[in-house]
Amino acid sequence: xxxxxxxxxxxxxxxxxxxxxxxxxxxxxxxxxxxxxxxxxxxxxxxxxxxxxxxxxxxxxxxxxxxxxxxxxxxxxxxxxxxxxxxxxxxxxxxxxxxxxxxxxxxxxxxxxxxxxxxxxxxxxxxxxxxxxxxxxxxxxxxxxxxxxxxxxxxxxxxxxxxxxxxxxxxxxxxxxxxxxxxxxxxxxxxxxxxxxxxxxxxxxxxxxxxxxxxxxxxxxxxxxxxxxxxxxxxxxxxxxxxxxxxxxxxxxxxxxxxxxxxxxxxxxxxxxxxxxxxxxxxxxxxxxxxxxxxxxxxxxxxxxxxxxxxxxxx
Numbered sequence: 001x002x003x004x005x006x007x008x009x010x011x012x013x014x015x016x017x018x019x020x021x022x023x024x025x026x027x028x029x030x031x032x033x034x035x036x037x038x039x040x041x042x043x044x045x046x047x048x049x050x051x052x053x054x055x056x057x058x059x060x061x062x063x064x065x066x067x068x069x070x071x072x073x074x075x076x077x078x079x080x081x082x083x084x085x086x087x088x089x090x091x092x093x094x095x096x097x098x099x100x101x102x103x104x105x106x107x108x109x110x111x112x113x114x115x116x117x118x119x120x121x122x123x124x125x126x127x128x129x130x131x132x133x134x135x136x137x138x139x140x141x142x143x144x145x146x147x148x149x150x151x152x153x154x155x156x157x158x159x160x161x162x163x164x165x166x167x168x169x170x171x172x173x174x175x176x177x178x179x180x181x182x183x184x185x186x187x188x189x190x191x192x193x194x195x196x197x198x199x200x201x202x203x204x205x206x207x208x209x210x211x212x213x214x215x216x217x218x219x220x221x222x223x224x225x226x227x228x229x230x231x232x233x234x235x236x237x238x239x240x241x242x243x244x245x246x247x248x249x250x251x252x253x254x255x256x257x258x259x260x261x262x263x264x265x266x267x268x269x270x271x272x273x274x275x276x277x278x279x280x281x282x283x284x285x286x287x288x289x290x291x292x293x294x295x296x297x298x299x300x301x302x303x304x305x306x307x308x309x310x311x312x313x314x315x
Contacts, residue, residue, distance in 0.1 A: 001174040003217050003290040004225055006107040006115060006167065008155075010122050011100065011141040018095040018135030023191075023255035023268060025087035026303030028131060029103065034064050036128070037121045059117050063109060066223070080216070081301045082109035082224045083118075084294065088190050088303055095135070104145070106293050109224045110169055118142075119156045146170060147293075172290040174217075174229065181281040183246075185311030186288065191253040191270025192305045193298040203248055206277050207241030210284055213291045220294060243279035250275070270297070270304055276311065285309065 020028065038049070041060035046052050055061035066079035086104035095101050105118060119142045126137040142156035144163070147170050153163040186204070194201050196208045214229070214236055222228035250273035288309045295305035 001229055003172045003174060003221060003294070004108075004110060004169040005293060006110075006169050007145040007147070007293065008105045008107060008115065008118065009102055009143045009145050009151075010105065010119075010139060011102045011143070012126055012137040013140050014095045014097050014099050014101065014135065014137045016097060016129070016135035016137075017133065018101075018129075018131045018137060019133060020087070020090040020093050020095075020131055022092040023253065025090040025093075025103070026085040026301075027268065029085050029087060029125075030302045032125050032128070032130065033121055036124050037064055037117060040120055040124070041117060059112060059114060062112065063114055063117070079223050080219060082114075082220065083107045084300050085303050086306070088306065095137075100140075101137075108220045108294070111224075115142075115155065115167065116161065119161070147172065172286065172293065174286045174290060175283075179282075179314045181285050181312055181314055183276065183278050183311070183313035184281055184285065184288070184309055185274055185276045187274050187308045187310055188250070188270075188272050188306075189308055190303050190306040191255070191268060191272060192296065192307070193270045194296070195298070202271075203245070203250070204271075204275050205245055206243040206279075206284075207237060209296070210240035210243075210287065211237050213287050213294075213296050216294055216296055216300075217287065217290055239280070240284060243277050243281060243284070245275055246278045247274070247276035249273045268299065268302075268304065285312070 038060045041058060042049065043054070049055055049058065049061040049065040050067050052058060052061060063082060066081060084106050086106065090101065090103060107114060107118070123139040126139045128134070129136050138158070140158040141154060143154050144152045144167060146152050155161060155163040155167065188204070194204055194208055194212050201208055214231065214233065218229040218231070250271040252271055253269060255268040288307065292306065292308055296307060297305035
């Protein structure tokens with residue numbers, strides 16, 4: 001078993017002053033990205049991507065407004081978007097003219113020309129402007145990174161596409177032969193919201209956390225990868241519920257976003273901090289490592305639910 005995806009980094013040079021409000025860099029990118037992506041990819045006269053007769057081949061519909069076409073997990077009318085933004089390092093930052101900045105995209109859709117559309121969309125987005133003041137920038141490069149964050153290949157040099165003809169995705173093994181692990185710490189780097197029994201939970205109990213990670217990884221793999229993870233979901237959840245939370249140091253974060261399309265405000269709430277767990281953890285560590293890239297919980301597209309495994313102890 002493995003979880004496969006593309007880890008992409010987009011490099012920019014600011015032409016104007018650009019401000020990224022606290023708690024909102026990913027949301028700013030997501031909203032503007034969707035608008036320009038649609039302009040580039042959709043047929044003229046398309047009024048609604050969800051009812052478009054060619055939505056199954058439309059890069060915008062498949063990526064930004066994915067919906068069930070009679071396949072995939074049952075009961076999932078609106079599919080999770082096959083990407084997440086990683087821009088929390090820009091939180092509250094002001095970029096001055098001629099300064100360089102970057103953000104990452106993790107792309108789970110393994111087929112189609114989606115990578116090229118991301119580069120073209122961000123190039124146009126930079127020209128039109130980012131942030132509340134619509135500060136302009138220039139896309140100078142797009143790189144593919146490995147799991148450790150090192151550059152694998154330059155795919156776009158600011159003027160043309162380059163790099164290998166076939167871009168191979170990164171892979172996180174989910175059944176790795178790691179040494180037995182009995183204690184870990186999980187850091188919740190960006191606001192995280194987890195649900196259990198249709199309710200938001202105040203604490204990341206290990207069973208809840210692993211069930212949400214299991215479901216997200218399997219759904220993304222089923223819809224955009226090689227297929228659902230071959231797991232016994234009930235037994236996996238039962239084993240995860242036996243792991244004990246031994247420490248929990250969390251802080252609640254409250255941020256509101258404004259939809260430029262509807263004019264409505266929506267919360268981007270969640271908790272950040274650390275939790276420590278003790279028990280039979282070996283089989284779960286690879287899933288936690290994959291969730292560092294996929295995110296977990298609600299609103300992962302714009303960067304919520306980013307986690308990191310630290311403080312690992314072996315028996």
